[in-house]
Amino acid sequence: MKVVETIGAMKRVRLELTEPVGFVPTMGYLHEGHLALVRQARAENPSVVVSIFINPTQFGPKEDFDKYPRDPEHDLALLEKEKTDIVFMPSEVKIYPPQFSSWVEVRKVTERLEGASRPGHFRGVTTVVAKLFNIVQPTKAYFGQKDAQQLVVIKKMVADLNMNLEIVTIPTVREPNGMAMSSRNAYLNPEQRQAATVLYKAISLAQRLWLRGGRDAEHMRQEMITLMKKEPLASIDYVSVADAKTLDELDTINPPALVSLAVKIGKTRLIDNVVLE
Ligand code: AMP
Numbered sequence: 400m401k402v403v404e405t406i407g408a409m410k411r412v413r414l415e416l417t418e419p420v421g422f423v424p425t426m427g428y429l430h431e432g433h434l435a436l437v438r439q440a441r442a443e444n445p446s447v448v449v450s451i452f453i454n455p456t457q458f459g460p461k462e463d464f465d466k467y468p469r470d471p472e473h474d475l476a477l478l479e480k481e482k483t484d485i486v487f488m489p490s491e492v493k494i495y496p497p498q499f500s501s502w503v504e505v506r507k508v509t510e511r512l513e514g515a516s517r518p519g520h521f522r523g524v525t526t527v528v529a530k531l532f533n534i535v536q537p538t539k540a541y542f543g544q545k546d547a548q549q550l551v552v553i554k555k556m557v558a559d560l561n562m563n564l565e566i567v568t569i570p571t572v573r574e575p576n577g578m579a580m581s582s583r584n585a586y587l588n589p590e591q592r593q594a595a596t597v598l599y600k601a602i603s604l605a606q607r608l609w610l611r612g613g614r615d616a617e618h619m620r621q622e623m624i625t626l627m628k629k630e631p632l633a634s635i636d637y638v639s640v641a642d643a644k645t646l647d648e649l650d651t652i653n654p655p656a657l658v659s660l661a662v663k664i665g666k667t668r669l670i671d672n673v674v675l676e
Contacts, residue, residue, distance in 0.1 A: 400479050402486045409487050409534050416446035422537030427451040428468040428582040429477050432572040436541040437481045448535050449478055450487040457523030468585045503529040505556050508646050513548050516636055525556050537564050545571040545579050547672040579671045586667040594632035595664045598671040601627050605658040609675045616640040616649040636661035
């Protein structure tokens with residue numbers, strides 16, 4: 400496994416990789432969710448590149464950029480075990496040198512849900528992902544269903560800008576208690592971790608309603624809200640039942656529909672989702 404820290408070095412080692420090249424972009428503090436992406440990339444490609452970069456431009460001014468968890472040594476040990484070929488770990492100034500002034504912006508699907516709650520978030524995501532794609536030149540890039548809207552946005556960017564790669568979706572990896580694995584779970588104390596299972600309970604309820612023939616989106620939202628209001632440590636940011644492609648809110652549920660939610664447990668903002676098919 401090679402660790403490269405500059406864009407020039409990444410481009411040089413890229414020239415020697417056997418095609419196809421699988422790429423997994425991450426912000427580090429890796430867990431089994433990230434490793435599921437790496438394993439799929441490993442299974443499908445002779446060459447695997449993983450990037451670790453905490454992208455400052457996707458964090459709002461009041462968000463957790465400064466305290467986002469980091470453990471590069473542990474990350475490298477995990478990636479070594481997964482037989483990663485290249486780890487790209489650039490510094491912030493390499494990615495955003497002074498006077499950096501170009502941005503990639505996807506409209507519409509970025510304006511709701513996470514985009515509405517976190518202004519500028521997706522502009523940061525699409526800009527850094529476009530830069531990473533240009534630097535790494537992957538054949539396939541792997542993203543988690545955990546960040547469902549991010550996947551919709553990235554697929555739209557790739558289609559609209561004719562980017563020459565395939566986007567692969569990996570199902571959400573969960574803790575034994577159902578909660579989606581996330582680097583941000585590290586912020587939770589034991590009581591908050593228990594409270595955080597309410598997100599999974601809410602999306603499981605939505606799934607059950609759907610399987611029983613429930614087609615009324617507003618009824619589904621209200622049932623989820625009622626359930627989550629019973630958890631005193633949870634404060635709801637949004638609950639959405641939307642078209643899985645356009646992210647338009649639905650009245651009548653037509654599959655595939657994306658049920659997604661964002662909830663704060665203490666100061667920690669968590670998201671989860673399920674696709675109704
Ligand atoms: P992050 O480091 O949070 O930017 O995540 C890097 C990639 O891992 C993204 O494509 C995420 O969607 C994916 N990911 C994060 N958590 C999970 C999870 N629990 N299951 C599957 N993929 C995940």
